[in-house]
Amino acid sequence: MEISVNEGILDLNERAASENRKLFDRHGLLVINIMGSPGAGKTTVLEKTIDVLIDSVRLAVIEGDIYTSKDARRIEKHGVPVRQINTGGACHLDARMIRKALDEFDLENIDLLIIENVGNLVCPVEFNLGEDIKVAVLSITEGDDKPLKYPLLFKESAAVILNKIDLLDFTDVDMDSLRRDIRKINPVVDIFEVSARSGEGIDDWVRWIIKKVKEKTE
C-alpha cells in the first residue's frame, strides 16, 4: 500500500524557529546567527565586535559548542551576558535549544542577541533558529574555493566576513575571485574584509550591525 506523505523533514524545527521569531519580534530584539568553519575566527570577531558595541547597544550572546564552554568564558570577560549551549555531539544548534537558553535572559532589556553557532560550514545553515540575520565568517586561509563548495551558507547569509586578512601575504588566495564567487551566489550580500587580530575592518562591520539594530528597534 502506497501512503502519500509530503511532510518536511525540518518542519518541527521550522515551527520552533517561527515561535522564537515571534518572541524576538515582540521584544524588538535583533538576532544574528554567526556561522563558519571551526577556527574561522567567529569568537575573535565577536570579542572585537563586543568591545566596540558595548557602549551603544544592549547585547547578549549565546555560544554554541559541541562539548566545551571555552568560547563562553572568553565572551564573559567582555562584560556581556552569555549563555553556553552544548549540543552534546550535534553539529548544529536548533531552534528548541535556543528557546531553552532564552529563559536565562531579560529579553526586554536587550536590543541585540548574537548567536555563535557550532563551528561547521555545512550543517548549521539548514536549521533556522528564528534569527533575523545569518552571517558567515570565512577566514581567507581556508581557501577561495569554499563559497562554491558550500554555497548554501553564502546564499542564506546577509553578510559575509572575510577574516584574517592580515595573513593575505602568506596565502595564495585570489581575493577578487573569492569576492566574485560570493557575489555570484548572493548578489545582494554585504562583504566585510576584516582582521579580528588587528581590528582592521571591524568598524565598518559594527556600523552595519548598528544600522540593522536601529531598523529593528525603531
Add this chain to the structure above:
Amino acid sequence: MHELALMAGVFDIVKKYTAELPDKKVTRVTLVVGELTNAVPEALESSFQVYAKGTNVEGAELIVRRIPLTALCVECRWEGKVEEYTFICPKCSGLGLEIKTGRELYVESMEVE
C-alpha cells in the same frame, strides 16, 4: 554529518504515519531532496540504515529523488536551471533571481505491506 539529525526527522514522520498500522512493514521510503540543500544522498542512506535497524522499517528501500536548482527572474521572467550557483539572470543580467526549486527536503511517500 547532520544527515543523522535529518533522518531523525524522517523517522518521526514515518512513525506518525505507521502508528495506526502496527503489524505493517515499511518497504519503501521516498525522500525529495533539492540541489541547494546540504543533505548528501550517501550519508542519508547510511543514516537510514542506522535508524531502520530493529524497527518495522528494517530492510526497506530508501529512494532519494533529487531536484535541480531552478529560479525565476523577477525582472524579465526568465525561468530555468541555475548553473554553478550563479544567481545572475543569464538573459538580462538581473540580480533578482527567485528560487523556484532546489530547496526541497521532505518525505514524499512510503510503501507499507
